Amino acid sequence: MVELSVLQQKFGTELTESSFRDNRRVDVPAAKLFDLLSSLKSDHGFDMLIDLTAVDYLEYEGATDRFGVLYMLLNVTSGERLIVRTAVNMPDPKLPTVYSLWRSCDWLEREVFDMFGIIFEGHPDFRRILMPEEFTSFPLRKDYPLKGRGERHNFPVITRAGS
Amino acid sequence: MPLRILVIETEGWHRTAQVEFPIVFVAWLLLMPLTPVDNLEAESAEREYVWTLNFGPQHPATHTTLRLVLTLDGERVLNAVPYIGYLHSGFEKLGEHLDFNQYVTIVDRMNYLSPLANEIAWHHAVEKLLNIELTPRCKYLRTILAELMRMHDHLLNLGTTALDLGGFTAFLYFFQQREHIYDIVEMASGQRFHTSYTRVGGVLFDVNMDWLNRVRKFIKEFPKVYDDVDRLLTKNRIFVDRTKGIGYLSPEDAINLGACGPVARASGIERDLRRDEPYLAYEDLDFDVVCSKGGDCYSRYLVRMRELLESLKIIEQAIENIPSGPVNIAVDSDMVLPAKPSVYRSIEGLIQHFEVIMPNKGYDVPREQVYAATESPNGELGFFIVGNAETRAYRARTRPPSLMHFSMFPHLIKNHQLSDVVAVLGSINIIAAELDR
Numbered sequence: 001m002v003e004l005s006v007l008q009q010k011f012g013t014e015l016t017e018s019s020f021r022d023n024r025r026v027d028v029p030a031a032k033l034f035d036l037l038s039s040l041k042s043d044h045g046f047d048m049l050i051d052l053t054a055v056d057y058l059e060y061e062g063a064t065d066r067f068g069v070l071y072m073l074l075n076v077t078s079g080e081r082l083i084v085r086t087a088v089n090m091p092d093p094k095l096p097t098v099y100s101l102w103r104s105c106d107w108l109e110r111e112v113f114d115m116f117g118i119i120f121e122g123h124p125d126f127r128r129i130l131m132p133e134e135f136t137s138f139p140l141r142k143d144y145p146l147k148g149r150g151e152r153h154n155f156p157v158i159t160r161a162g163s
Numbered sequence: 164m165p166l167r168i169l170v171i172e173t174e175g176w177h178r179t180a181q182v183e184f185p186i187v188f189v190a191w192l193l194l195m196p197l198t199p200v201d202n203l204e205a206e207s208a209e210r211e212y213v214w215t216l217n218f219g220p221q222h223p224a225t226h227t228t229l230r231l232v233l234t235l236d237g238e239r240v241l242n243a244v245p246y247i248g249y250l251h252s253g254f255e256k257l258g259e260h261l262d263f264n265q266y267v268t269i270v271d272r273m274n275y276l277s278p279l280a281n282e283i284a285w286h287h288a289v290e291k292l293l294n295i296e297l298t299p300r301c302k303y304l305r306t307i308l309a310e311l312m313r314m315h316d317h318l319l320n321l322g323t324t325a326l327d328l329g330g331f332t333a334f335l336y337f338f339q340q341r342e343h344i345y346d347i348v349e350m351a352s353g354q355r356f357h358t359s360y361t362r363v364g365g366v367l368f369d370v371n372m373d374w375l376n377r378v379r380k381f382i383k384e385f386p387k388v389y390d391d392v393d394r395l396l397t398k399n400r401i402f403v404d405r406t407k408g409i410g411y412l413s414p415e416d417a418i419n420l421g422a423c424g425p426v427a428r429a430s431g432i433e434r435d436l437r438r439d440e441p442y443l444a445y446e447d448l449d450f451d452v453v454c455s456k457g458g459d460c461y462s463r464y465l466v467r468m469r470e471l472l473e474s475l476k477i478i479e480q481a482i483e484n485i486p487s488g489p490v491n492i493a494v495d496s497d498m499v500l501p502a503k504p505s506v507y508r509s510i511e512g513l514i515q516h517f518e519v520i521m522p523n524k525g526y527d528v529p530r531e532q533v534y535a536a537t538e539s540p541n542g543e544l545g546f547f548i549v550g551n552a553e554t555r556a557y558r559a560r561t562r563p564p565s566l567m568h569f570s571m572f573p574h575l576i577k578n579h580q581l582s583d584v585v586a587v588l589g590s591i592n593i594i595a596a597e598l599d600r
Contacts, residue, residue, distance in 0.1 A: 055558045104419065107570040128248075
């Protein structure tokens with residue numbers, strides 16, 4: 001089991017740990033995210049990225065950051081799980097890609113971009129995955145209504161002058 | 164002059180062939196560096212021989228709405244680019260607007276080959292968030308249902324894989340068994356397909372002795388059909404030739420690409436959440452984790468085939484040891500509906516019923532987030548729920564195994580034949596509704 005103190009020695013005391021039920025989470029500032037993840041992979045054996053997802057905290061009580069991005073890691077040999085959380089904010093939600101560590105992040109990062117508009121820099125094939133290519137909004141953001149905004153808003157209108 | 168003939172016959176040179184002064188032309192040819200010729204030839208070869216084939220979105224062998232753009236050199240697949248999203252229906256957005264019990268009807272529609280497995284996974288996550296300990300009877304009942312669903316899913320997958328590769332009989336044999344499972348599920352929940360059977364803290368109705376006997380009858384009759392299909396396929400020359408060595412996935416790639424479930428186990432990764440992180444009643448039951456070292460389509464077929472028997476073993480044990488007692492948690496938790504007689508005959512029961520149903524009442528939900536996963540037929544099916552003191556999720560993320568498996572498809576199909584596309588697609592069991600959500 002990876003100790004928090006070992007990680008804190010390397011990445012400073014900004015790292016905090018929390019747990020709920022059997023989930024163990026480590027919060028890290030976005031600037032140190034990639035270094036922490038690559039260290040977790042190479043030094044601590046977290047060789048599988050189970051899931052990568054995001055949460056929009058716009059309407060969440062007491063939240064300070066707009067988006068939380070979560071990396072659910074698994075050590076296949078020992079079965080240990082760890083969730084690494086980081087926060088990104090508007091107007092420029094950006095994170096480095098982890099494609100060089102786990103190739104399974106390929107479609108997951110594209111999905112997070114598609115649904116939340118968080119950009120993963122350095123991804124080799126970065127485009128929308130579920131929504132149409134020309135779609136203009138990010139549907140899982142909390143300011144996007146359940147029923148959608150309709151065709152006119154979601155897709156760019158081709159005017160006579162612009163065509 | 165041989166040089167001239169060569170010039171005429173090579174495509175892309177037809178203009179120079181019209182030069183009327185052969186001496187000037189030969190001199191020019193000698194002066195010209197050789198590399199552009201190679202490039203030109205390569206380019207023309209690319210134009211000439213590389214085909215692009217659109218496979219799907221509607222194609223009988225994709226089974227659901229998938230689209231693949233294949234780059235072919237003859238029949239060899241040079242590259243495959245999957246395009247998904249044709250069945251995207253915003254399930255995760257709906258999860259933020261429906262409460263924990265309502266959302267079970269949506270979860271059903273994710274992997275519709277094994278709807279109950281999704282429901283069990285969803286309520287497993289919800290119950291972890293709410294810290295509910297299920298009753299022993301519910302644990303065993305859900306285990307039986309989960310294993311029936313595993314068989315349900317594997318039966319369809321194995322049957323249609325055989326169908327795509329030309330084996331129609333095995334498909335019919337297995338589909339008949341699926342009908343029996345449909346009947347069993349219908350008897351428990353009243354629905355054949357989208358059952359919506361589980362609830363927070365229990366299930367919709369308890370099952371009776373008739374149901375248990377029906378399951379017993381099924382597990383008694385199933386091995387005969389299994390043996391028939393085993394004889395039809397496992398050593399069938401055509402089937403083995405079409406699947407052996409096709410779509411190889413090495414253990415390292417399986418881990419790096421996020422494979423799980425039967426696909427990972429067929430590549431030699433000994434990981435099964437039922438054993439590694441036991442939930443429901445799996446801790447008390449005796450079963451083997453099926454693995455194979457082949458990593459190809461045939462190994463995936465063998466793993467799924469053998470898992471049918473292991474599921475049968477689990478159901479057999481669970482059905483003999485199912486405890487009696489209540490199937491739902493205690494009514495005073497305010498999370499489950501009280502029994503109907505008390506609702507109809509007493510005012511307290513009626514009030515309690517309304518308090519569970521009414522959206523402004525409900526129960527305490529922690530402002531926390533939790534990830535919980537179960538071993539669904541296809542692999543690790545996880546749900547990540549953010550609670551916000553409401554009886555609905557603030558965020559309901561699904562971790563679908565199909566998404567991970569389909570994203571590794573280009574890796575699996577590279578340099579195989581076009582006809583292997585259906586073999587590989589069948590072996591990784593893509594369910595587009597779960598893939599796109």
